Amino acid sequence: MATPSPFESAPLSTVTLAVDCMGGDFGPSVTLPACEAFLARHERAALVLVGKPEALSNFSHPRCRVVTASEVVGMDDPVEVALRRKKDSSMRVAIAQVKDGAAQAAVSAGNTGALMAIARYLLKTMDGIDRPAIAPQLPNMKxxxxxxxDLGANVDCDAEDLLQFAVLGSALVSALTGNESPSVGLLNIGEEAIKGSETIKKASQLLREAGQSQDLNFYGNVEGNxxxxxxxxxxxxxxFVGNVALKASEGVASMISGYMRQEFSRNLLxxxxGILAYPVLSALKKRLDHRRYNGAALLGLRGLVFKSHGSADALAFGYALDRAYDAARNNLLERVRARIAHAAPLLGRADADAQTEVTALQD
Amino acid sequence: MATPSPFESAPLSTVTLAVDCMGGDFGPSVTLPACEAFLARHERAALVLVGKPEALSNFSHPRCRVVTASEVVGMDDPVEVALRRKKDSSMRVAIAQVKDGAAQAAVSAGNTGALMAIARYLLKTMDGIDRPAIAPQLPNMKxxxxxxxDLGANVDCDAEDLLQFAVLGSALVSALTGNESPSVGLLNIGEEAIKGSETIKKASQLLREAGQSQDLNFYGNVEGNxxxxxxxxxxxxxxFVGNVALKASEGVASMISGYMRQEFSRNLLxxxxGILAYPVLSALKKRLDHRRYNGAALLGLRGLVFKSHGSADALAFGYALDRAYDAARNNLLERVRARIAHAAPLLGRADADAQTEVTALQD
Structure with missing residues (x-):
């Protein structure tokens, strides 16, 4: 399937991303312009573009090669269909590039459930990790x-899962920011009377232990705000909680911006x-632009996969590519392995379960 | 303790609220001005002011009487202290007014855990309800x-609890808005692959059944936004989920308003x-003013209790008083009873458990 290109003689330190060009609400009309801009931004980056031949035929770049795929996972395809019936989907072929070592990370704007299932099936879960997690970044006041x-991949989590998420998240943040000891908060509720469920209490204990053994920089409990x-x-x-918190936050932000539009368009005055305040409002809009935070890592797998929002435009998809690029060139995978190895006594239990689940998926 | 006042000869249709004047971050300096304004707004309303005699000595109004209490529940008091050691707290005495029939609802800005525990201990849970819930109102785009x-009272809920919350919430909304068939959504996450936990799936089934039997207007699953x-x-x-969603939403709103302040104060221009846009910005601020939504109902008890934010100012506390007043004059308690009776076949299981828990609390 692969078309060889000059890229293959690139020096070893080149980072190559495999891009599912068909994924997302807009497919190649968004992904290809984003890829072009990405290559212009990063001189040492290379791309493997995966998609239907007719969709990619007009794109060429010296640091780019095309790998064709005959199928596309639909945004509403059930996981089973994506995993078992569409074995030559662009999503799957892109992830296979990572498995085969032809790319250091895959990026897709396709359906999250399918992406996680295929990534997990092809790449497998790392030793010491029960469940891969999805880790997006959200803007903060600082x-x-x-x-x-996790932001939706794991609905019922136990305390050990939450500890594993802390380890995975720490590796991601250290790779993306260079901060080797990022602080970790456990999401809880603040009422005196009701300090969280049994799972949260146990997770808090585990995280505290990990903090004492210096595997993690555990801050303590935090609240939604x-x-x-x-x-x-x-x-x-x-x-579950992460998904609700994210969606509720998006809901508030939409409501506020909707109100602003309404108030500024109420009458001539x-x-x-609004016109006079335009520069200020547009600076505000830029700071709140969720596109800058596009690109969530799928963590805990034996290979790097990044998920872009399905509705991403070329700018947003470009941020997801950048994030994957930063993670790959800063050896996220090695960082995760090292942190897991270091925290192994606390994570001990995970190994057997993970293998059972992978086997179940393969059936 | 009670000081008789002319109010006692008021006609039967008068609605009387018992106010914990000492609760909240600011105590009487907020609650008393709010009470005065409330009495001016509602000609047929009466108040029982509960608090330390010296704090209330300067307040008098023909539709107001004072009931003294020698103790105050602190904002950080553990539930056990509030419940067992401070038996003459203003919070407890205010709720006792509801139990004794001297008031139709109690309002407090005191610590939520303590308020729920004392309310539950004094008033008991209704037949058919396992766990009382806290039900605030949040602004929406419509x-x-x-x-x-629930917004924090119940951390680990099962499907039956969620059904009960739906019944309680429907009674509240019908009392506050007159809409006798308000729609109910079950908070879930949207990913195809992972349609919520086992509890949520079972709750969805129960709510669907209740919807078919016309006990509820069940819309289906909804997401955070x-x-x-x-x-x-x-x-x-x-x-747990409710609390996180609420706090996360507050966090986003604060972040956005913080950004706006920063952007508008960046330089002279x-x-x-900002000055030119002031009328628009202040209209926006008014629409988003969370004080207007202050006053969360504690539902599922054999008496009405409303919780104000601890940090409420007089305007916000007034909204909590208004909400309690509307609920009481529109017979919220009767509406809850009627809805529970109607949904009894679906709620059947609850009775025994509730009694066990109340007994446990009394020990």
């Missing part, structure tokens, strides 16, 4: 980003005020 | 409010733009 995991305050670099929670 | 429960879209009038979830 002007940085808070990494939150701390995600946006930036109290800690990393916030761990189960996938308010419209004039 | 310009109305979405009632979300639907709270602020106003997709349904009521959103049910467990207390942006400050000028």
């Amino acid at each position: 002007g940085g980003a808070t990494t939150v995991l 701390d995600i946006f305050k930036g109290t800690t670099e990393i916030v761990v929670c189960d996938g 308010t419209k004039l005020a | 310009g109305g409010a979405t009632t979300v429960l 639907d709270i602020f879209k106003g997709t349904t009038e009521i959103v049910v979830c467990d207390g 942006t400050k000028l733009a």
Whole structure:
């Protein structure tokens, strides 16, 4: 399937990303312009573009090669269909590039459930990790980003899962920011009377132990608002809670911007005020632009995969590519392995379970 | 303890609220001005002011009487202290007024855990309800409010609890808005692959059954952003998820308003733009003013109790008083009883458990 290109003689330190060009709501019309801009930004980067031949035929670049795939995973395809029926999908072929060592990370804007299932099936879970997690970054008041995991991949988590998320998140943040000891908060609720469920209490204990043994920089419990305050670099929670917190936050942000539009377009005077305030409002919009935070890592697998929002435009998809690139060139995978090895006594239990689950998936 | 006042000869249709004047971060300096304004707004309302005699000595009004209490529950008091050691607290004496029939609802800005525990101990849980819930209202894009429960009282909920929350929330919304068939959404996550935990799947089934038997207007699953879209009038979830969603939403709103302040105060030009846009920005601020949504109902008890934010100012505390007043004059308690009776076949299991728990609390 592969078309050889000059890229193959590139020096070893080149980082290559495999891009599922068909994924997302807009497919190649978004992914290809983003890839072109990405290559222009990063002189040492190379890409493997994966997709239907007719969609990619007009694109060529010296640091780019095309690998064709005959199928596309639809945004609404059930996991089973994506995993078992579409074995030549662009999503799967892109992830296979990572498995085969032809790329250091894969990026897709396709359906999250399918992406996680295929990535897990092809790449397998790392030793010491029960469940891979999805870790996006959210903006915070300190002007940085808070990494939150899990964001929807794991619905019922136990305390050990939350500890593993903390280890995975720490590796990700250290690879992306260079901070080798990022702080971790455990998402909890604040009422005196009700300090969280049994799972949270146990997770808090495990994280405290990990903190004492210096495997983690555990801050303690945090609340929902701390995600946006930036109290800690990393916030761990189960996938259900994380997903609800993320969507609720998006809901509030939409409501506020909707209200702003309404108030500024109420009459001639308010419209004039809007024009005069335009530079300020557009600076505000830029700071809140969620596209800058696009690109969530799938962590805990034996290979790097990044998920872009399905509705990403070329700018947003470019941020996901950049994030994957940074993670790959800063050896995220090695960092994860090292942190897991270091925390092994605390994570001990995970190994057997993980293998059972992978076997179940293969059936 | 009670000081008789002319109010006692008021006609039967008068609604009387018992106010814990000492609760909250500011105590009487906030609660008393709010009470005065409340009495001016509602000609048929009466108040029982509960607090330390010296704090209330300067307040008098023909529709007001004072009941003294020698203790105050601190904002950080553990539940056990509030419940067992401070038996003459203003919070407890206010709730006792409801139990004794001297008031139709109690309002407190005191510590939530203590308020729930004391309310539950004194008033008991209704037949058919396992766990009382806390139900605040949040603003939505439709310009109305979405009632979300539970918001922190119950951390680990099962499917039956979520069904009960739906019944309680429906009674509350019908009492506050007159809409006798408010729609109920079950908070879930949207990914195809992972449609929520086992509890959520079972709750969805129970709610669907209740919807078919016309006990409830069940809309289906909703996601975090639907709270602020106003997709349904009521959103049910467990207390942990609800609390995180609420706090995360508050965090985003604070971040956005912090950014706005920063952008408008960046330099002389942006400050000028801020002055010109002032009427618009202040209209926006008013629409987003969380004080208007202050006053969360404690539902599922044999008496009405409303919780104000601890940090409420007089305006916010007034909204909590208004909400309690509306609930009481529209017979919320009767509405809850009627809905529980109607849904009894689905709620059947609850009775025995509830009694066990109340007994345990009394020990």
